[in-house]
Amino acid sequence: MSSPLVQRTAMPGLGLSAGITLFMLTLVVFLPIGALLWKGAAFGPAALWDTINRERVWAALWLSFRLSFLAACFNLVFGVIVAWVLVRYRFAGRRIVDAAVDLPFALPTAVAGIALTALYAPNGVLGGLVDDLGWRIAYTQWGIWLALVFVGLPFVTRTVQPVIEEIEAEVEEASATLGASRWHTLRHVIAPMLMPAALTGFALSLARAVGEYGSVIFIAGNIPLRTEIAPLLIVIQLEEYNYGAAAAIGLAMLAISFTMLLAINLIQIWSRRRIGHV
Amino acid sequence: MFDAALHKPATSTRFRSATDESPAARWALIAVAIGGLALLVGAPLVIVFAEALSQGWAAAVASLASRDAQSAIRLTLLITAIAVPLNAVFGIAAAWFITKFDFRGKAFLITLIDLPFSVSPVVAGLCIVLLFGANSAIGGWLVASGYPIVFAVPGIVLATVFVTFPFVARELIPVMIEQGRAEEEAALTLGASGWRVFRTVTLPNIRWALLYGTLLCTARAMGEFGAVAVVSGKIRGQTATMPITIEMFYNEYLSVAAFSMAALLTGLALLTLLLKTALELRHADQLAAVRRH
Numbered sequence: 001m002s003s004p005l006v007q008r009t010a011m012p013g014l015g016l017s018a019g020i021t022l023f024m025l026t027l028v029v030f031l032p033i034g035a036l037l038w039k040g041a042a043f044g045p046a047a048l049w050d051t052i053n054r055e056r057v058w059a060a061l062w063l064s065f066r067l068s069f070l071a072a073c074f075n076l077v078f079g080v081i082v083a084w085v086l087v088r089y090r091f092a093g094r095r096i097v098d099a100a101v102d103l104p105f106a107l108p109t110a111v112a113g114i115a116l117t118a119l120y121a122p123n124g125v126l127g128g129l130v131d132d133l134g135w136r137i138a139y140t141q142w143g144i145w146l147a148l149v150f151v152g153l154p155f156v157t158r159t160v161q162p163v164i165e166e167i168e169a170e171v172e173e174a175s176a177t178l179g180a181s182r183w184h185t186l187r188h189v190i191a192p193m194l195m196p197a198a199l200t201g202f203a204l205s206l207a208r209a210v211g212e213y214g215s216v217i218f219i220a221g222n223i224p225l226r227t228e229i230a231p232l233l234i235v236i237q238l239e240e241y242n243y244g245a246a247a248a249i250g251l252a253m254l255a256i257s258f259t260m261l262l263a264i265n266l267i268q269i270w271s272r273r274r275i276g277h278v
Numbered sequence: 279m280f281d282a283a284l285h286k287p288a289t290s291t292r293f294r295s296a297t298d299e300s301p302a303a304r305w306a307l308i309a310v311a312i313g314g315l316a317l318l319v320g321a322p323l324v325i326v327f328a329e330a331l332s333q334g335w336a337a338a339v340a341s342l343a344s345r346d347a348q349s350a351i352r353l354t355l356l357i358t359a360i361a362v363p364l365n366a367v368f369g370i371a372a373a374w375f376i377t378k379f380d381f382r383g384k385a386f387l388i389t390l391i392d393l394p395f396s397v398s399p400v401v402a403g404l405c406i407v408l409l410f411g412a413n414s415a416i417g418g419w420l421v422a423s424g425y426p427i428v429f430a431v432p433g434i435v436l437a438t439v440f441v442t443f444p445f446v447a448r449e450l451i452p453v454m455i456e457q458g459r460a461e462e463e464a465a466l467t468l469g470a471s472g473w474r475v476f477r478t479v480t481l482p483n484i485r486w487a488l489l490y491g492t493l494l495c496t497a498r499a500m501g502e503f504g505a506v507a508v509v510s511g512k513i514r515g516q517t518a519t520m521p522i523t524i525e526m527f528y529n530e531y532l533s534v535a536a537f538s539m540a541a542l543l544t545g546l547a548l549l550t551l552l553l554k555t556a557l558e559l560r561h562a563d564q565l566a567a568v569r570r571h
Contacts, residue, residue, distance in 0.1 A: 101319075108543050
C-alpha cells in the first residue's frame with residue numbers, strides 16, 4: 001500500500017499554504033523556465049546546435065567557464081585562509097573583516113562593476129600603478145577574472161567557517177602527541193575535514209560566476225572572441241530581437257547551471273556519507 | 279572546556295602550544311586575509327564615495343536631484359515595495375507547507391524553491407521575455423489588452439521576485455523544522471483558530487528569521503541588475519531602476535551622477551550589513567544562517 005500524497009493532520013492552513021506556494025512557484029519559476037524550454041523545442045535541435053556552434057558563441061561560453069573556474073580556484077584558497085583566520089585568531093578589527101566578507105553579497109553588481117572599473121582602468125588608482133609595469137587589468141581577461149573573484153568571494157569562507165568551528169581540539173592534540181608537525185597536522189588532519197565544505201563553496205562560487213553579468217560588463221571591454229562573456233551574448237541577441245538565438249545560448253547556460261547544481265548536491269551527499277553530518 | 283581552549287586569545291600565548299601555528303605563520307595569514315579583503319572589498323567601497331564626491335557634495339546632491347535620478351529612485355522603491363512583501367508571503371506559506379505537513383516530494387520542492395539561485399539573472403530575464411514578450415502568445419494578448427508586462431513595471435517585479443525567490447523561505451524552513459509542531463498543536467488543542475495559532479505561536483518564534491530573510495531579500499531587490507536589464511527595456515523615466523540608471527549615467531560619461539547613485543546604493547548595502555550583523559549578534563539562537571555556522 002502506498003502512503004497518501006499528504007498525511008492527514010489537524011494542522012490548519014494546508015490548502016492556503018500549498019496554494020500560495022504552488023501558485024508562486026508556477027508563475028515565477030515553472031512558466032518562465034518552461035517558456036525557455038518550449039522556445040528551444042520549437043526552434044529544433046538542429047537550429048539550436050547551429051546557433052551555439054559558432055566561433056563567437058563557443059568563445060564566449062569557454063571564456064565564461066574558464067575565468068569562472070580560475071576565479072573559483074582563487075576564492076577556494078583565499079576563502080579557506082580567511083575562514084581560518086576568522087575562527088582561530090583574535091585580532092583588532094576581526095568583526096569588521098567578518099562583515100566585509102559579506103559585502104559582495106550586499107553590494108549591487110552594477111555598483112561593483114563601475115567601482116572595479118574606476119579602480120583598475122589605466123587611468124585609475126590601481127590600474128595606473130600596474131600600467132607602469134606594463135600590465136593591463138581593466139578591459140582584458142584579468143578584469144573579468146577580478147570581477148568574478150569579487151562576486152564569488154563570500155561562498156567558500158561562509159561554507160568552511162562553521163566546519164572549522166566544529167573541529168574538536170582533541171583531534172589536533174592527538175595528532176601533535178603522535179609527533180606530527182603543525183604543518184603535517186594541517187595537511188593530513190584538518191584539510192581533509194574541510195574538503196567537502198570547501199568544495200561546496202567552490203562549486204557555489206563557480207556557479208555564481210558563470211551566470212554573472214552586472215559586475216563584469218563594465219570592466220570586460222566586451223570585445224567579441226576575446227572579452228565577451230556568455231550572458232552578454234544573450235543580451236546582445238535580445239537587443240537584436242533574435243529570440244531563437246538568445247534562447248539557444250540561454251539553454252546552454254541553463255544546462256551548465258543544472259550540471260553544477262547536481263555536482264553540488266553530489267558533493268554534499270558524498271561528504272555526508274564520509275563524515276556523517278554536514 | 280575544549281571550547282575555551284580553542285578560543286583563547288592567540289596573541290597572549292607566550293609559549294606556543296602544539297596546536298598553534300608559529301607566530302610568523304599566524305601574522306602572515308592575518309596579513310593575507312586583511313590585505314586581500316582591503317584590496318578586493320575595501321578599495322572598491324572607498325572609490326565609490328571618492329568618485330561621487332570628486333566635485334564636492336553639492337554636485338553629488340544635485341545629480342541625485344535630477345529628474346532621471348528621482349524617477350529611478352521612486353521606481354526602485356516601488357519595485358521593492360511590491361516584490362519583497364510578495365516574497366515574504368511566499369516564504370511564510372512555503373515554510374508552513376513544508377514544515378507543518380508530511381507529503382511526498384518534499385526534498386524536490388525545496389530544490390525547486392532554491393532553483394532561482396543557480397540560474398543566471400540574464401537567463402531569468404530571458405525566460406520572462408520569452409513568456410510575456412510581445413512575440414509570445416500570452417504577451418501578445420496582454421499587450422493588445424493594454425497590460426504589457428515586458429518593458430513595463432510588472433516584468434521588472436517578476437524578474438525581481440525570481441532572483442530573490444528563495445531568500446525568505448530558505449531562512450524560515452530550518453528554523454521552523456527545529457521548532458517542531460508541538461507548540462502549534464497544543465494551541466490548536468486549546469481551541470485556538472489557525473490564524474491565531476500562526477499570529478501568537480508561530481510568528482513570535484520566527485520573527486527574527488523572517489526579518490533576516492526579508493533584509494537580504496530587500497538588499498538584492500534594490501540592487502538587481504542583470505535580470506532587470508533584460509526585461510526593463512531601459513526606458514528613461516519609466517522603466518529605469520537605480521542600477522539601470524547607474525549604467526546609463528556611466529555610459530554617458532556622467533561619472534559624478536553614476537557614482538552618486540552608486541554611493542546611495544552602497545550606503546544601503548552597508549546599512550544592510552550593519553543590521554544583519556546586529557541581528558546575528560543579538561538573536562543568533564533564532565537565526566538559521568547563524569546556527570549553521
